[in-house]
Amino acid sequence: MNTLFKKKSSFGVSPIGAVLSYLILGFWAFLILFPLYWIAITSFKEPDAVNNGPFYIPFVDFEPSLHAWKYIFGTEGTGTITKFTNTVGVSLISTFVAVSLGTLAAYALSRYTYNPKVGTVWTFVGCMGLAIALGAMGIGWMLAIAVALVLFIISLLTLSRRVFKKSLDNGNIAFWLISQRIMPPIASVIPIYFFFQAAQNAFKDAGLEIKLIDTWFALILSYVAANLPIVVWLMRDYFDGIPKELEESAAIDGANRYVTFFQVVLPLVVPGLVATFLFVLVFAWNEYLLALFLTNANSQTMPLFVSAQNATRGPQWWYLSVLVLIMIVPVIGIAIVLERYIARGLLVGAVKG
Amino acid sequence: MSRPTFLDRIDRAAPAVFLLPAVLIVLLMSIFPLVLSIYLSMSRLRFEAGKTVLDFVGFDNYAKFLFGNEQSVLIGTLSTPTWVGWLFLAAAMAWAVYSLIRSARVEGIGGLLSNLLNTLLLFGLIYLAISTIFSQSGRPGALVVTMIYVIVGVTMQYLIGLGLAMLCTQQLKGRRFFRIVFLLPMMITPVGVGYLFRMLADTNKGPLVPFWDVIGASGFTWANLPWGARTAVMIGDIWQWTPFMFIVLVAALEAQGVEPIEAAMVDGANSWQIFWNITVPAITPASITLILIRLIEAFKIIDLPNILTNGGPGTATETMTLYAYRIWRATDIGGSAALAYLLLILVTIVATAYATFARKNLSN
Numbered sequence: 001m002n003t004l005f006k007k008k009s010s011f012g013v014s015p016i017g018a019v020l021s022y023l024i025l026g027f028w029a030f031l032i033l034f035p036l037y038w039i040a041i042t043s044f045k046e047p048d049a050v051n052n053g054p055f056y057i058p059f060v061d062f063e064p065s066l067h068a069w070k071y072i073f074g075t076e077g078t079g080t081i082t083k084f085t086n087t088v089g090v091s092l093i094s095t096f097v098a099v100s101l102g103t104l105a106a107y108a109l110s111r112y113t114y115n116p117k118v119g120t121v122w123t124f125v126g127c128m129g130l131a132i133a134l135g136a137m138g139i140g141w142m143l144a145i146a147v148a149l150v151l152f153i154i155s156l157l158t159l160s161r162r163v164f165k166k167s168l169d170n171g172n173i174a175f176w177l178i179s180q181r182i183m184p185p186i187a188s189v190i191p192i193y194f195f196f197q198a199a200q201n202a203f204k205d206a207g208l209e210i211k212l213i214d215t216w217f218a219l220i221l222s223y224v225a226a227n228l229p230i231v232v233w234l235m236r237d238y239f240d241g242i243p244k245e246l247e248e249s250a251a252i253d254g255a256n257r258y259v260t261f262f263q264v265v266l267p268l269v270v271p272g273l274v275a276t277f278l279f280v281l282v283f284a285w286n287e288y289l290l291a292l293f294l295t296n297a298n299s300q301t302m303p304l305f306v307s308a309q310n311a312t313r314g315p316q317w318w319y320l321s322v323l324v325l326i327m328i329v330p331v332i333g334i335a336i337v338l339e340r341y342i343a344r345g346l347l348v349g350a351v352k353g
Numbered sequence: 354m355s356r357p358t359f360l361d362r363i364d365r366a367a368p369a370v371f372l373l374p375a376v377l378i379v380l381l382m383s384i385f386p387l388v389l390s391i392y393l394s395m396s397r398l399r400f401e402a403g404k405t406v407l408d409f410v411g412f413d414n415y416a417k418f419l420f421g422n423e424q425s426v427l428i429g430t431l432s433t434p435t436w437v438g439w440l441f442l443a444a445a446m447a448w449a450v451y452s453l454i455r456s457a458r459v460e461g462i463g464g465l466l467s468n469l470l471n472t473l474l475l476f477g478l479i480y481l482a483i484s485t486i487f488s489q490s491g492r493p494g495a496l497v498v499t500m501i502y503v504i505v506g507v508t509m510q511y512l513i514g515l516g517l518a519m520l521c522t523q524q525l526k527g528r529r530f531f532r533i534v535f536l537l538p539m540m541i542t543p544v545g546v547g548y549l550f551r552m553l554a555d556t557n558k559g560p561l562v563p564f565w566d567v568i569g570a571s572g573f574t575w576a577n578l579p580w581g582a583r584t585a586v587m588i589g590d591i592w593q594w595t596p597f598m599f600i601v602l603v604a605a606l607e608a609q610g611v612e613p614i615e616a617a618m619v620d621g622a623n624s625w626q627i628f629w630n631i632t633v634p635a636i637t638p639a640s641i642t643l644i645l646i647r648l649i650e651a652f653k654i655i656d657l658p659n660i661l662t663n664g665g666p667g668t669a670t671e672t673m674t675l676y677a678y679r680i681w682r683a684t685d686i687g688g689s690a691a692l693a694y695l696l697l698i699l700v701t702i703v704a705t706a707y708a709t710f711a712r713k714n715l716s717n
Binding site: 013017018021022024025028029031032033034035036038039042050051052053054056101102104105107108109112114125128129132136173177180181182183184185186187188190191192194195221222224225226228229232233256257258261282285286288289302303306307310315317320323324327328331332334335336338339 | 655
């Protein structure tokens, strides 16, 4: 990559071109930084300074005050810290799980050959439909699912080899995984809520007091499912870019498939892994709709806390600004890391697909 | 052959061990909800002495939106197109006929049939957009408004993102600074972006008041004008999502080799020729995937219109997801699920049409 940059500089940029470029880049940077500046100064404004505005420069136009910061970290202190911890915990854990599972799946789809039978897929869909029909008739969800599952396994063992001929390939599986992103979250969020509620009730009937709604677990599981497709999409291209000879020679040396993957292949895709991790982390960090449905008091995340500042008296701009600022700061660190990896040309593998 | 040892068996199970966890989670958390919401979309929620009951109502919920009393909100009011509308309509008609004839000639009768449904659906959407936007007394509903946001938003994001990415891959001092700054909007929570733009767009106490005064529009209320409010939402969306296009295009531009460009320069090609004949083909594969991803994600827009305009004035800026969310809050869960399914169908039509178009016309 270094040599590439040096070569590029050999045909450099003309002075007029450079000035024009800086003008345009500067203009867009202003369009991005000015709103952020406005948020920053709003967080130091008294309500009067916001409502009688616009005031632009602290100490000149208005007297800055720490009242909003004191409110968020003092009066609301424990709540803020809980919500911040929830956001950090849920997004870190869910991203870690999504990237781990997604990377394994992406590697498998890039290297091994799968051919699931079309018939098996339809049998599964049919059994799921049956489970829902039974559940809707009032048999009890756990029983309905168990019946459908048993039926599916029986038909799989008896029918699959003889009856089902037409089969799918890796491309179909990958497309199916990725196409899950097409589903609007509003379509899945209500069933997911019902799902956790039903599971919670079923545990209760079995005498177990396990809470699911309003816990980290529910949020993490739904975020993992929502972000897995992105990981598979990004990571599969990285693995496709790695020559197969490496694994073949490792296999000749007697390494099993797990050792080969973890010790030979994985180290080669670490940059892609980091970039993917950061992408997914940002999505989880900012997620709003699922959190809105799945949390109440205990595991609320920051985006909900931000929108909660829109009180009956109208939006509390100063509190909102503080919260948006403390949500941005960690993410700026992410932007810096992400930029480093792109600058080294390491996201490249992901975009060639 | 000797009997496989325990370790051999584990080794041979690797393909399943690697793939199954992901597939199972997606099955549990995506496919199961998808199937369950078909059932929800065909039922109506009823409250009955301390509990809720779901009544099966068939396709009533869908009929309500497509033909019934919610039609004007989802689809809008149709009316005779103006002459501009007729012009667009004629162009769309010509395109539809051309694409059908072409697919019939290239792929035979089978190709024609498979293309027919897609073309008809797409033409129907275009007709809908024209007779609600470019018409005498029409009014676009949530479906058309969502499509406007998606098409204008994704186009602008791509063009701006590409321009910035080209500037940022030059040898300029401080380009790292610009790259980091340009990434920032994507990283702010959409809820925060909504409130941020509500502050900026405030014509009484926002930072742009001097600007409104200069152009003689002080006290101007964009929020009361349907197109003013829609423009505000689109500007916010473009601001937030240009970085996504930018970051991937920077990577794509840096991945292209230098040799073809140098060779072209030696042959005396100007920079426009280099851009059009070398850079564009090099970034086309990445662009196709990138636009598809953004297209799919853009249809889900909810936070920005919800916070910036609350869907108003009236329902002028309401997107399909926001609409589904609003009727969900009114405890019409069946209607909400039906609407989400209609959106799923819409996204699938548009994404398929785009993917087909890209595969046929761009990939070589």
